[in-house]
Amino acid sequence: MTEHRKxxxxxxxxxxxxxxxxxxxxxIAAVVVLIVGYTSIRDEVYVAIQLPDVLWSGVGAVLLAxxxxxxxxxxxxxxxLRRLDELEDTNHDLAERVGYLTQLLELAILPGEGDxxxxxxxxxxxxxxxxxxxxx
Numbered sequence: 001m002t003e004h005r006k007x008x009x010x011x012x013x014x015x016x017x018x019x020x021x022x023x024x025x026x027x028i029a030a031v032v033v034l035i036v037g038y039t040s041i042r043d044e045v046y047v048a049i050q051l052p053d054v055l056w057s058g059v060g061a062v063l064l065a066x067x068x069x070x071x072x073x074x075x076x077x078x079x080x081l082r083r084l085d086e087l088e089d090t091n092h093d094l095a096e097r098v099g100y101l102t103q104l105l106e107l108a109i110l111p112g113e114g115d116x117x118x119x120x121x122x123x124x125x126x127x128x129x130x131x132x133x134x135x136x
Contacts, residue, residue: 019071026068030061037061 037057041050 019074023068023071026064026071030064030068033057033061033064 034057037053037060040057041053044050044053
């Protein structure tokens, strides 16, 4: 059973770090596309010849960067959603325990119907209190 958990944990880590690694690779590819685009137009004087290279390198780099950032952020969002679920479960458990403790305190502090003193018991208590200490 513990080996199964270890394997499941390793798969989860591989997925999370794989997503981050893939996102970083996309960001690096975006930088490479920008560098290749710049090197292809840096010696060109005519704007009409530069424009297609600027467009494909600029748009390509932006698309690669968007995909890379999305991959990197998706792991963070899943982690936050998982943490929110854990917090909701903890909050629910805490609410149940507080409710249970409230019931215990109400039973301990507030007298029940059988615990309410009657008039006869009050008069007997008053008589016992009025007697001298030696008579008790």
